[in-house]
Amino acid sequence: MKPFNVEVNFQTGDLTPGKKIDRYLSGVKNMFFDQAAADAILQREDPLIYQVIYADVPEAKGHLGNCTTIIYPGKVGREFYFTKGHFHEERGTAEIYFCLQGKGKLLLESTDGEWAILDMYPGTASYIPPYWSHRTINVGQEKLIFYCVFPADAGHDYGTIEEIGYPKLVVEENGQIMVVDNPKRRK
Numbered sequence: 001m002k003p004f005n006v007e008v009n010f011q012t013g014d015l016t017p018g019k020k021i022d023r024y025l026s027g028v029k030n031m032f033f034d035q036a037a038a039d040a041i042l043q044r045e046d047p048l049i050y051q052v053i054y055a056d057v058p059e060a061k062g063h064l065g066n067c068t069t070i071i072y073p074g075k076v077g078r079e080f081y082f083t084k085g086h087f088h089e090e091r092g093t094a095e096i097y098f099c100l101q102g103k104g105k106l107l108l109e110s111t112d113g114e115w116a117i118l119d120m121y122p123g124t125a126s127y128i129p130p131y132w133s134h135r136t137i138n139v140g141q142e143k144l145i146f147y148c149v150f151p152a153d154a155g156h157d158y159g160t161i162e163e164i165g166y167p168k169l170v171v172e173e174n175g176q177i178m179v180v181d182n183p184k185r186r187k
Ligand SMILES: [Fe+2]
Pocket: 086, 087, 088, 095, 134, 150
């Protein structure tokens, strides 16, 4: 294959040419803590929560997958919009998230059950080590946009997080961004 460019728009998060995946509330509803709040929103509308735009790279050893992610601002109940979160299928693989726009939190948990949270703002390059699952959360008023680079054959395991959740939730309490225990955590 030949070398190639993609263009990343720092303001909109567009990656061109790229393949876009849209995640609407109806598709990620079960991940949120407050199911009644999610249902109430879905009675009225099905908001777009986030989008991922992938560069066209073979999912093969030696290649580097890369994408942009755009998380819209908003909340379900008190909980800020987030990505589903995943482990890599191939657990021993790392990733870098480079924040382009907005204000976010990166919530991580290792296969050993240790958790961590990092701030994301324009210019932060967050290193996600091997064996750590990762979820990003938009805690700002604008879109949270970041660029990702990962081993292209790492694969995505969303199921584990769907099943057990994260040990922490990121919520708004009295206008403050708070990290609180997740009462629904299963493990
Ligand atoms: Fe990842």
